[in-house]
Amino acid sequence: MLNAQVHDFLQQRLADRIRQSEFKSERFRDNGTIMSGLICPECGDKTAWCYSKEPWSINCNRLNQCGARTKTLDIFPDLIQKIEQEYKPTKEDPNAPATAYLKMRGLNGSLAGVKYIYRGNIRGTGSGGVMFVICNGATGKQIENGRLFNSPPGQGKTHNIGSTSGIFWIHPTLKYNPDKETYVVEGIIDALSLIELGFQAIAVLSAGQDPTKLDLKPFPKLVLAFDRDEAGRRALKKWKAAFPDSGAIMPLRGDWNDLLTSLPRDQAITYFQEKKPEMKLQAALALAQSGNEYADLFFDFYNKSPGLFEFDECYFFANVKKIKKETVVITSCVSNFTLSVGHYELDTTNQTEPENRYYLNITPQKGQPTACSVTAHELSAPTTLTEMFLRRIRGWWSGDRPASLALVRKIVEAGAPVVRQLQITGYGPISACYVFDNFLIKPKGNCIKPNKHGFFEIEFKNYLRPAGHKTINPARGKSAKEIWVLIFRTWGSRGAAAVAWIVGSWFVNQVKLAIGFFPFLSFFNDPATGKSFLTRILNTCQALNEEGLPMSQVNTAKGEIRKLAQRSGLFKALLEANNAEKTRFNFESILPLYNSNSLQVSALKSNDNRTKDLPFLAALLFVQNTEPFRTRAQRERVISLKFNKEDVTPETGQAFKELMAVPIEQFAHFFVEVMAFRQTIEANWQEGFAQAKTDLWEAIPDNRLCDNHALVLAFHRLLCQIIGVDYNLQPYIEKIGRQKFIDCSSRREDVSDHFFDILLNLDEPKEESTPTISNCLEIKDNDLFINVPESLKLIGRLGYKFNVQLKDLHDSLQVKIYNEN
Numbered sequence: 094m095l096n097a098q099v100h101d102f103l104q105q106r107l108a109d110r111i112r113q114s115e116f117k118s119e120r121f122r123d124n125g126t127i128m129s130g131l132i133c134p135e136c137g138d139k140t141a142w143c144y145s146k147e148p149w150s151i152n153c154n155r156l157n158q159c160g161a162r163t164k165t166l167d168i169f170p171d172l173i174q175k176i177e178q179e180y181k182p183t184k185e186d187p188n189a190p191a192t193a194y195l196k197m198r199g200l201n202g203s204l205a206g207v208k209y210i211y212r213g214n215i216r217g218t219g220s221g222g223v224m225f226v227i228c229n230g231a232t233g234k235q236i237e238n239g240r241l242f243n244s245p246p247g248q249g250k251t252h253n254i255g256s257t258s259g260i261f262w263i264h265p266t267l268k269y270n271p272d273k274e275t276y277v278v279e280g281i282i283d284a285l286s287l288i289e290l291g292f293q294a295i296a297v298l299s300a301g302q303d304p305t306k307l308d309l310k311p312f313p314k315l316v317l318a319f320d321r322d323e324a325g326r327r328a329l330k331k332w333k334a335a336f337p338d339s340g341a342i343m344p345l346r347g348d349w350n351d352l353l354t355s356l357p358r359d360q361a362i363t364y365f366q367e368k369k370p371e372m373k374l375q376a377a378l379a380l381a382q383s384g385n386e387y388a389d390l391f392f393d394f395y396n397k398s399p400g401l402f403e404f405d406e407c408y409f410f411a412n413v414k415k416i417k418k419e420t421v422v423i424t425s426c427v428s429n430f431t432l433s434v435g436h437y438e439l440d441t442t443n444q445t446e447p448e449n450r451y452y453l454n455i456t457p458q459k460g461q462p463t464a465c466s467v468t469a470h471e472l473s474a475p476t477t478l479t480e481m482f483l484r485r486i487r488g489w490w491s492g493d494r495p496a497s498l499a500l501v502r503k504i505v506e507a508g509a510p511v512v513r514q515l516q517i518t519g520y521g522p523i524s525a526c527y528v529f530d531n532f533l534i535k536p537k538g539n540c541i542k543p544n545k546h547g548f549f550e551i552e553f554k555n556y557l558r559p560a561g562h563k564t565i566n567p568a569r570g571k572s573a574k575e576i577w578v579l580i581f582r583t584w585g586s587r588g589a590a591a592v593a594w595i596v597g598s599w600f601v602n603q604v605k606l607a608i609g610f611f612p613f614l615s616f617f618n619d620p621a622t623g624k625s626f627l628t629r630i631l632n633t634c635q636a637l638n639e640e641g642l643p644m645s646q647v648n649t650a651k652g653e654i655r656k657l658a659q660r661s662g663l664f665k666a667l668l669e670a671n672n673a674e675k676t677r678f679n680f681e682s683i684l685p686l687y688n689s690n691s692l693q694v695s696a697l698k699s700n701d702n703r704t705k706d707l708p709f710l711a712a713l714l715f716v717q718n719t720e721p722f723r724t725r726a727q728r729e730r731v732i733s734l735k736f737n738k739e740d741v742t743p744e745t746g747q748a749f750k751e752l753m754a755v756p757i758e759q760f761a762h763f764f765v766e767v768m769a770f771r772q773t774i775e776a777n778w779q780e781g782f783a784q785a786k787t788d789l790w791e792a793i794p795d796n797r798l799c800d801n802h803a804l805v806l807a808f809h810r811l812l813c814q815i816i817g818v819d820y821n822l823q824p825y826i827e828k829i830g831r832q833k834f835i836d837c838s839s840r841r842e843d844v845s846d847h848f849f850d851i852l853l854n855l856d857e858p859k860e861e862s863t864p865t866i867s868n869c870l871e872i873k874d875n876d877l878f879i880n881v882p883e884s885l886k887l888i889g890r891l892g893y894k895f896n897v898q899l900k901d902l903h904d905s906l907q908v909k910i911y912n913e914n
């Protein structure tokens with residue numbers, strides 16, 4: 094049997110957990126008795142506190158406004174979820190997980206002599222549990238009754254081996270005193286909780302137990318003490334009928350273990366004794382024969398109306414009125430259903446007009462519960478409420494204005510979790526999580542799956558709902574290293590550079606915040622070298638099943654690209670459009686996206702005409718045969734990877750085939766595997782970047798070009814460490830950086846060269862009416878003025894074909910346009 098040390102150890106762990114949690118404010122102090130300066134999980138106030146040695150709850154200090162006592166076991170459910178991993182059964186102690194679980198439930202001295210065992214994977218649920226061993230006095234057979242540590246959604250937590258009918262549990266070593274009260278509860282943990290507090294209790298094991306089959310003569314002073322829920326109320330009625338002389342109480346919140354695990358033991362005992370009259374009232378209310386009786390009992394105890402209350406699976410509303418100097422409680426039934434709040438949903442699509450929706454679980458008196466969402470408008474008035482319930486569940490609501498307000502207040506103040514609807518897939522600057530349809534990467538790099546409603550719990554009662562753009566559900570298979578090797582075998586160093594850049598693109602927000610830019614990437618040159626296929630694979634490596642967006646569809650002039658991106662901390666590919674549409678794409682307008690730091694608050698504000706401006710939080714990859722970047726400003730912001738036909742060999746073809754055979758779900762797991770190290774990457778990329786700049790400067794002696802290429806090299810080196818690859822990419826990065834340096838330094842022939850070529854070689858026109866070359870060109874104060882329209886007219890008049898867009902010519906000439914009209 095385990096000693097008290099383990100008990101203390103578990104409470105120590107709970108305390109440590111609070112000390113490291115987000116509920117610690119900057120004013121946190123721990124004097125060994127009390128931890129103060131904690132953040133109330135309910136209202137956010139920073140003066141909450143808890144006991145250092147028995148930290149069962151975080152207690153709000155704003156007693157009149159909030160006063161919440163939040164159970165720490167509820168805030169850190171993983172302490173119990175991981176109990177089987179952390180306290181593994183051993184040869185010496187095969188029941189270690191069960192013991193740890195019971196200790197974590199606050200049970201200690203009461204466990205002396207209690208027979209229990211640990212069973213793993215109960216009912217194939219994957220969860221183990223603690224099973225109490227009970228001997229059936231009549232048959233001499235042993236049965237087991239217990240509960241799962243973590244019951245899956247929709248599955249009961251109780252588990253039995255053998256029938257519990259006619260059997261109840263008594264503590265094997267406790268001497269029951271017949272002159273003292275004995276509490277009758279349903280579960281053994283509830284009974285142990287009361288025994289832990291110094292009372293005597295027995296457990297009847299099942300709410301369905303037939304009281305007449307049990308021999309309870311040894312316990313003449315019975316007090317029925319069932320849970321405060323529907324099953325408990327029903328059990329209470331049944332037992333009260335069988336034992337009319339027994340007393341009855343009900344816990345004020347939850348069950349008796351909740352009482353034990355929300356206060357230090359001494360205070361829990363005091364609380365129990367002080368609140369006993371109120372607990373008796375709760376039992377009396379559960380036993381009331383009618384809504385009227387309920388309201389009268391309530392009024393007699395508290396001297397006030399219960400207002401809206403639940404009775405017989407319906408809502409009742411009671412008003413206190415003075416009639417002829419006499420106080421009368423007037424009660425009426427106002428619905429044929431009850432409800433609870435599943436969650437609140439906060440839609441912040443429009444930043445200035447956030448909208449809340451209410452997700453209710455409505456249980457009709459007869460029939461199946463229905464989950465539905467309700468708008469603020471539907472809750473706003475008695476008539477809209479009546480119509481809403483008719484519409485959603487064919488239920489009726491006949492509450493007047495005060496009753497309706499009470500119901501709405503109940504809904505609004507239910508303290509249900511808040512779910513925030515996201516608009517963007519990928520990195521959320523507010524939550525610092527990467528959110529996809531099927532998974533979420535938390536700030537520490539761990540991957541979590543959505544709950545059954547499709548949303549992610551990132552903190553206690555704080556949920557995110559993904560944007561709803563379909564993403565790939567990652568599956569294990571090929572490791573990140575194996576995928577990297579296949580890409581490398583197919584595309585060599587350019588493949589490695591591309592992978593390094595995309596990993597960097599996942600941190601584009603963090604990078605821009607720190608150094609103010611992130612380079613574009615470009616795949617170019619020969620067709621049929623697998624540029625599109627590589628683009629597709631890189632997309633699957635960030636869990637997106639798509640190739641990219643044809644540039645023609647991107648109306649850059651209107652800033653539409655920001656909306657099209659709708660992703661963050663990921664890259665978006667822009668693919669070459671066919672010739673006819675090429676000209677619509679304006680590279681000048683996307684140049685600022687190299688820098689634009691969209692994490693600035695101003696980008697999140699919407700303007701007066703209420704259109705929302707989605708900030709651009711992604712990185713851009715261009716894929717084409719001929720690079721369309723003409724000006725130096727365009728070229729120097731792009732890292733260019735050249736794909737050549739002669740690099741395609743039978744060996745690369747083989748690797749290509751192997752890549753084709755990998756299911757996309759396994760590529761998506763590349764993201765999960767790499768992002769498990771996001772803390773490492775976030776902590777180390779800047780240092781790696783500085784080193785790479787030093788290493789590359791000799792080959793690329795230009796600040797901007799060296800920075801761009803160094804970033805890729807830095808992410809390559811980090812990635813190598815993480816996935817276990819050893820490959821020196823520096824020579825290749827030096828080569829492409831050097832080439833870019835040369836390209837940017839020399840000016841390539843372009844449209845403007847062609848323009849001057851024709852214009853300056855024209856024969857002077859013979860007729861006087863046509864413009865002459867001197868009409869087209871003029872030098873004033875060392876500036877050359879070009880009359881572009883006249884020049885084109887002249888070129889045309891003389892029979893030359895010069896098919897370029899005016900816009901391209903202007904860009905290429907890099908002129909200021911004067912318009913004298």
Ligand SMILES: [Zn+2]
Pocket residue numbers: 133134135136137138153154155159160161
């Ligand atoms: Zn509070």
